[in-house]
Structures are given as structure tokens and as C-alpha cells.
Amino acid sequence: MRLTLGTATETSTTLYLDEDDTVIVESKNPEVPRKIARAVNRDDQFDALVAALNPFRSSELGGLLVT
Numbered sequence: 001m002r003l004t005l006g007t008a009t010e011t012s013t014t015l016y017l018d019e020d021d022t023v024i025v026e027s028k029n030p031e032v033p034r035k036i037a038r039a040v041n042r043d044d045q046f047d048a049l050v051a052a053l054n055p056f057r058s059s060e061l062g063g064l065l066v067t
Contacts, residue, residue, distance in 0.1 A: 001046045
């Protein structure tokens, strides 16, 4: 799996996951999505990223933070 940078606005950046799926990172700091993509790709941290985001998909949080 590989994350690539896509379109960016003032408050968010789209990351593409192997061109099939998208991840939208909302941050006013443009370095945040770049650092996420770089860490996932360079250090092969995809499984760690998924594990870190899974709690935010839970029903207790309404599934609104991460889809």
C-alpha cells in the first residue's frame, strides 16, 4: 500500500491509497499530510496507521471522525 498526495485546500489535503481509496486529512498545516504519507511509505507503517485510526471509527464516537 502506498499513500500519494493529491489535491489540497487551505484546510485539507487528499491522500490517495493506491489510487483506489482516498484519505482526507483536515489540517491547516500542509506539512501534516506530507509527514503522514512519508512515514507510511518510507517506514512501511500502513498497518500502524490503520490500527491508530480504527478507534475513531467506533460507534461510541459516532463513526464521524474517520470513515
